[in-house]
Amino acid sequence: MSKTTATPDIIQRRLPITLQVEPRLKGTSPGLSIITSLAAVLVALILGGILIALVGGDPFATYAHIANVAFGSLGGITDTLTKATPLILVGLACALAFRMKLWNIGAEGQFYIGAWAASAVVLIPLLPATASPFLFIPAMMIAGMLGGAAWGFIPGFLKARFKVNEVITTLMLNYIAVAWNNFWIFAVWTEGGFQMSPMFPRTSWLPRLSDLAAQIKDFRGLTLHGGFIIALLAAVVVWFILNRSKWGYEIRLIGDNPKAAEYAGIPIRRNIVLVMMASGALAGLAGMSEISGVVHRLQGAISPGYGFTGIIIAWLAKLNPYAVIIVSILFGALLLAGREIQPSGIPKMIQGIVLVCLIASDFFTRYRVRIARRTEA
Amino acid sequence: MPEDTTPEKVVEMRGITKRFPGVLANDHVDFDLWRSEIHALLGENGAGQSTLMSVLAGLYHPETGSIVVNGKPVSFSSPRDAIQAGIGMIHQHFMLVQSQTVTENILLGLDRPRFRMNLSTYDQEIATLSERFHLKVDPRAKIWQLSVGEQQRVEILKMLYRGAQVLIMDEPTAVLAPLEIEDLFKTLRTMIQDGKSIIFISHKLNEVLEIADRVSVLRAGRTTASGVSTEGVTRSDLARLMVGRNVILSVEKKPVTPGEVVLSVEDVHAESDRGLPAVRGISLNVRGGEIVGLAGVAGNGQRELADVINGLRKCQQGRVRLHGAEISNQPIRKNIQGGMAYIPEDRTHVGTAPSLSITDNVIMKKYQQPPIGHGMSVDAKAAEKFAQQLKETYDIIVPNVKTQARLLSGGNLQRVILAREMSSMPKMMIAVQPTRGLDVGAIEGVHKYLLTEREAGAGVLLISEELEELLALCDRIYVIYEGQIMGEVSDGTIETIGLMMTGTPLEQIRPYGQGAATHV
Numbered sequence: 087m088s089k090t091t092a093t094p095d096i097i098q099r100r101l102p103i104t105l106q107v108e109p110r111l112k113g114t115s116p117g118l119s120i121i122t123s124l125a126a127v128l129v130a131l132i133l134g135g136i137l138i139a140l141v142g143g144d145p146f147a148t149y150a151h152i153a154n155v156a157f158g159s160l161g162g163i164t165d166t167l168t169k170a171t172p173l174i175l176v177g178l179a180c181a182l183a184f185r186m187k188l189w190n191i192g193a194e195g196q197f198y199i200g201a202w203a204a205s206a207v208v209l210i211p212l213l214p215a216t217a218s219p220f221l222f223i224p225a226m227m228i229a230g231m232l233g234g235a236a237w238g239f240i241p242g243f244l245k246a247r248f249k250v251n252e253v254i255t256t257l258m259l260n261y262i263a264v265a266w267n268n269f270w271i272f273a274v275w276t277e278g279g280f281q282m283s284p285m286f287p288r289t290s291w292l293p294r295l296s297d298l299a300a301q302i303k304d305f306r307g308l309t310l311h312g313g314f315i316i317a318l319l320a321a322v323v324v325w326f327i328l329n330r331s332k333w334g335y336e337i338r339l340i341g342d343n344p345k346a347a348e349y350a351g352i353p354i355r356r357n358i359v360l361v362m363m364a365s366g367a368l369a370g371l372a373g374m375s376e377i378s379g380v381v382h383r384l385q386g387a388i389s390p391g392y393g394f395t396g397i398i399i400a401w402l403a404k405l406n407p408y409a410v411i412i413v414s415i416l417f418g419a420l421l422l423a424g425r426e427i428q429p430s431g432i433p434k435m436i437q438g439i440v441l442v443c444l445i446a447s448d449f450f451t452r453y454r455v456r457i458a459r460r461t462e463a
Numbered sequence: 464m465p466e467d468t469t470p471e472k473v474v475e476m477r478g479i480t481k482r483f484p485g486v487l488a489n490d491h492v493d494f495d496l497w498r499s500e501i502h503a504l505l506g507e508n509g510a511g512q513s514t515l516m517s518v519l520a521g522l523y524h525p526e527t528g529s530i531v532v533n534g535k536p537v538s539f540s541s542p543r544d545a546i547q548a549g550i551g552m553i554h555q556h557f558m559l560v561q562s563q564t565v566t567e568n569i570l571l572g573l574d575r576p577r578f579r580m581n582l583s584t585y586d587q588e589i590a591t592l593s594e595r596f597h598l599k600v601d602p603r604a605k606i607w608q609l610s611v612g613e614q615q616r617v618e619i620l621k622m623l624y625r626g627a628q629v630l631i632m633d634e635p636t637a638v639l640a641p642l643e644i645e646d647l648f649k650t651l652r653t654m655i656q657d658g659k660s661i662i663f664i665s666h667k668l669n670e671v672l673e674i675a676d677r678v679s680v681l682r683a684g685r686t687t688a689s690g691v692s693t694e695g696v697t698r699s700d701l702a703r704l705m706v707g708r709n710v711i712l713s714v715e716k717k718p719v720t721p722g723e724v725v726l727s728v729e730d731v732h733a734e735s736d737r738g739l740p741a742v743r744g745i746s747l748n749v750r751g752g753e754i755v756g757l758a759g760v761a762g763n764g765q766r767e768l769a770d771v772i773n774g775l776r777k778c779q780q781g782r783v784r785l786h787g788a789e790i791s792n793q794p795i796r797k798n799i800q801g802g803m804a805y806i807p808e809d810r811t812h813v814g815t816a817p818s819l820s821i822t823d824n825v826i827m828k829k830y831q832q833p834p835i836g837h838g839m840s841v842d843a844k845a846a847e848k849f850a851q852q853l854k855e856t857y858d859i860i861v862p863n864v865k866t867q868a869r870l871l872s873g874g875n876l877q878r879v880i881l882a883r884e885m886s887s888m889p890k891m892m893i894a895v896q897p898t899r900g901l902d903v904g905a906i907e908g909v910h911k912y913l914l915t916e917r918e919a920g921a922g923v924l925l926i927s928e929e930l931e932e933l934l935a936l937c938d939r940i941y942v943i944y945e946g947q948i949m950g951e952v953s954d955g956t957i958e959t960i961g962l963m964m965t966g967t968p969l970e971q972i973r974p975y976g977q978g979a980a981t982h983v
Binding site for chain 2: 347
């Protein structure tokens, strides 16, 4: 066909090729988001490698070391999974609340209260030290979940009843939870003046792989505990709630459009309280699992900010419970291996780079970038 | 004046092609704009008229084609370039900062004032400008204090202040009440007398014939009529050009004997979102097999009344009864189970959940009961099957039922809502502005479905501003003004209803109540 000739100045001024950014109108396929996430991690590792080289390290050796520490041996793998356990539970807690656009920033506090409540079962003591583990563990789980739920109830109720912003209340309650915990370990449950409680009786410990060392030699010294199984089960339960239950449907509808939910007759306030409590219960369970599975006593620094890492994990997993497991394991590996190469510094930076790249890669799942020739296609 | 010689061309677009993924939005489209004319650009939703104008306003860059403005070839890479060439677009969704004043919004993005905000001089300037073009608005008012019509005036002033000679208006009347439309038209006429030119995107045929000098029609990205004078053109001519077939603009209404009273509203009072009295003692009733209209200029309490009937808003005084049983202030879920269906005014913000799938959207009122709800769980398979059925029955055009609702066009989205509401076999349906913003084809569909409900014996309360729609569909029409019923007519004319809509009670128009049904 005959070409119009009226635009010579446009064509001459520009490169023959342009990049066009267009929104993906059809939505995103799950395969694409997995591929972009993997590509983002790869880019992050390359950038991190450059960084390591710049400070005089050998990137390949460093990465090999990280991989080796985290996944290279049975011990490494189980340590990684141990680290991932609280992250999974806390990530699920955040994912559940975020689905309803309830910004629970208080998983850290709910974790502490969960740990405290689970410890109370042992330390008050509600159960004698000689009680069977089959009684002890469920009692501690229930106590931990109730504790976390109670800590979630407060901001949930305040939001539902008085429209108080949950970001502020959950954040502030974190500090109260830590202080509360400190009060008990300093003043009430202190062991000979140290800021920690006495060691729990063995009957209250979650079973570990090393408990089986008598039968299977390779399990000697392995730290992985039953909390990991609890976390995996929790992910299945949360997935089922969100995707296959009436309650989950309500949560998703409220999260996407509260007005439509109200129009459909869904009680929003009740769900705000319930979801905050459920979210708190999951974070509380993480606290219980850490106390009963790893620390075996109540003490000060039981969480290196798990509650806040959970927020990031939930986002990176796109609020998908199963993806929370995978992301948590990766984070667990970074936490573990990071300490191996340097106490702080480079590993933290790599973590940061991975995060930035993953968040930035979201752009490619929502937009399509096309290379177009400027002349007629 | 334009008549003496060939008119001066302000804008000349030749062979514009713009492609979006999977869609050819504009296929070698030509378009001319003359000085001092109002040129209507007509087309169904998605026919490409907005794309074409976005190209002219510098928002999109076309793949091919040329644009000549005032005889000079131009290429815009941003709206800023376009406005510098004197072309400004007023979008359907206003781009204003709610917390700032009119003047501040108009100055936003300009180089002046440089540092010191000497606002009072600018207030004066803008007041003068608004007076000149009959755009009444207080320069010192904050945007959130203004009505939609006033906000639109601010958008127009923004463009005029930037020296726009060509104004592109994207469906400007979609958000306006009938009286505001009159004001807008007055302004537009003043502007063309001033030598400006206007492109008027619309799909309301009446308005196009009323205001435009010439009209161009697009269908599926191609021009089907280019710069035709509106003289002697009829609505059905335009409709045919738009949709490519004859459209029945009048509806076929089968005789139905009205049954018992389904909905009765007795002396209901309710407040608006801002806590002001919005519904002030309204009584009305709807019988089965009857479409009852509620006419009125937007903002006279219709939305609040619809909310009260559905249980979304507190009924402060009075009663709402469904089949004789009182339902005022009872939980919404009970109303839904009692057979109440509601087509809300706001399709995207109230009627649907944009990021959820079609399936999730259609089970909104069904997920509690079998076959979709079982115990605590939702049967995903049954839900999908149900959605699939609705997709076929109601002609929802989507690749599959997992598609997110936000990817649907307005007409399709309305079909999703209609499908959901009608599939519950309602006894009473409240429809608020169900055809607003839809194209001719989709409007026809909505009307058909409302009539189906009527034939099935349900009561329908149709709240609309489109008098012709009300007159064509309704058995009776109530008119609302400032939260009160001005009267009820079953054989009203546009004039009578128009008077009532502006606050004249029926008794004063027809002192003996001839032809009117019993006044409540």
